[in-house]
Amino acid sequence: MSKKPVMVDPEIQALTEIWLTAIVSLIFCHQIAARIPSGAARLLSVLPVIYLFPPLPLRLSSIHLGGPTIFYLVWLGNFKLLLFSFNQGPLSATPPLALLRFISVGLLPIKTKQTPSPESSSDHKRPILLPLKCGLLAVIVALYKYREFLHPYLITALYCCHVYLGVELILSITALPARALLGVELEPQFDEPYLATSLQDFWGRRWNLMVTSILRPTVYHPVRRISTRILGRSSWALAPAILATFLVSGLMHEVIYYYMSRASPTWEVTGFFVLHGVCVAAEVALKKAVGGRWQLHRAVSGTLTVGFAVVTGAWLFFPQVTRNGIDTRAINEYSMIARFIAERVGHNLISTS
Structure with missing residues (x-):
């Protein structure tokens, strides 16, 4: 009996292709552009990559997939490549970075600590704070169901907390595999801005x-x-x-x-x-x-x-966010994610029973 082909969500397929393209681009920069003398010549060699990154996220429509991809590639990634062209920034080091580290630092919002320090008291608090912040974000998302009953000032306060918690958690989640793969200590991405x-x-x-x-x-x-x-x-x-x-x-x-x-x-x-x-x-x-x-x-x-x-x-x-419905789309995506997780959990429970 033949198996049905696995259907891949177009958004996930686009995301996969975008990041594979970005990885191949960084391999080119590490293997070829890095051998060219820094300055105008190296800048010319990486310009195709700098031009390639901006249109890539246009294929994504999801806020939670597109937002980080835009931030990592179009902003951080291109700025790091500009610095790299002149032998500056996190991609330039003596001795040169290994390929895996070069790709990770170039494409992800991470910065390795130059001189690893003993764990401070704030470092001990982070594993405790992370689940608390996840729980607080879940509460905020749940409160959005009652937006029509909430005062506009309270909604603004929720949006401010949402932006902080959402960005910090996404950056932290992104850093987890990089920390595990590289085995290095990373600089904090946020330091309790409140x-x-x-x-x-x-x-x-x-x-x-x-x-x-x-x-x-x-x-x-x-x-x-x-x-x-x-x-x-x-x-x-x-x-x-x-x-x-x-x-x-x-x-x-x-x-x-x-x-x-x-x-x-x-x-x-x-x-x-x-x-x-x-x-x-x-x-x-x-x-x-x-x-x-x-x-x-x-x-x-x-x-x-x-x-x-x-x-x-x-x-x-926030006006550009609310006027263009970015906030509504982001909130709706949370509901879709919750339904997807619930369906997967329910399916697994049925299949194992």
């Missing part, structure tokens, strides 16, 4: 540190060197570098929004990041002016920091 005591602390030391680690060498340091030559070693030289970094981050978020919505950008999310860039630059200048002579209590500064992020997020970050 404990931030300033915008500089929030964006520079706690929120999505994978983005921070790639924007520093690609945008912040080059612009700071240029502004220092022009303005000298003053606090004013920092402002252009900070503003340029936040501007690039805003533009890359516009790209991600376009992929997920296919709608023309309205530049609100760029405005969100530019506003925060201006505030961070002002905060840095103020800190240099007053030194350590005056400082708010961390309970006050922390509340103001998180509150400012939430309020400006409701004003500028």
Whole structure:
């Protein structure tokens, strides 16, 4: 009796083909481009890969499959390849990275620790916090069923928590196989941003540190060197570098929004990041002016920091998400995932009984 052919979901098939293409591209970079002298010549050799990555995620329609793929390939992956062209960044090392490590670092939101350190108290807390955050995200998703009865301010707060928990958990899940395969210690991807005591602390030391680690060498340091030559070693030289970094981050978020919505950008999310860039630059200048002579209590500064992020997020970050129905599609996908898991579990229970 012949078996029925296994039907593969088109989205999963597209995802598989995209990532196989990305892996082959990184093998090319490791085996061929790495042998070319750094600079313009190596940049020309990796340009086909840099041009290849942006159209790949256009084949995906799922928020939870497309979102990470866009982030990993179009943003992080291409920025890492640009640095690699000039013998900088995480893909350039002495001695050269092994192939598996090169591919993992190039395609995934991970950064290996240069000097592994003894486990700190925060490291011990992470295995405990991870299931708690998973449970909290599940509660938030369950509350969406009652959105029509919830106050808009509460929905905004739920969206803020959802973005934080969702991004951190996806990045953490992605890092698990890489950590197991490579057998190395990885840098944290988030550092409890709700404990931030300033915008500089929030964006520079706690929120999505994978983005921070790639924007520093690609945008912040080059612009700071240029502004220092022009303005000298003053606090004013920092402002252009900070503003340029936040501007690039805003533009890359516009790209991600376009992929997920296919709608023309309205530049609100760029405005969100530019506003925060201006505030961070002002905060840095103020800190240099007053030194350590005056400082708010961390309970006050922390509340103001998180509150400012939430309020400006409701004003500028989320409108493009809600206007284009990205939030509704993401919530519906959670329901589909839950049904799929329930059906699989039920099928397995029946087959084993």
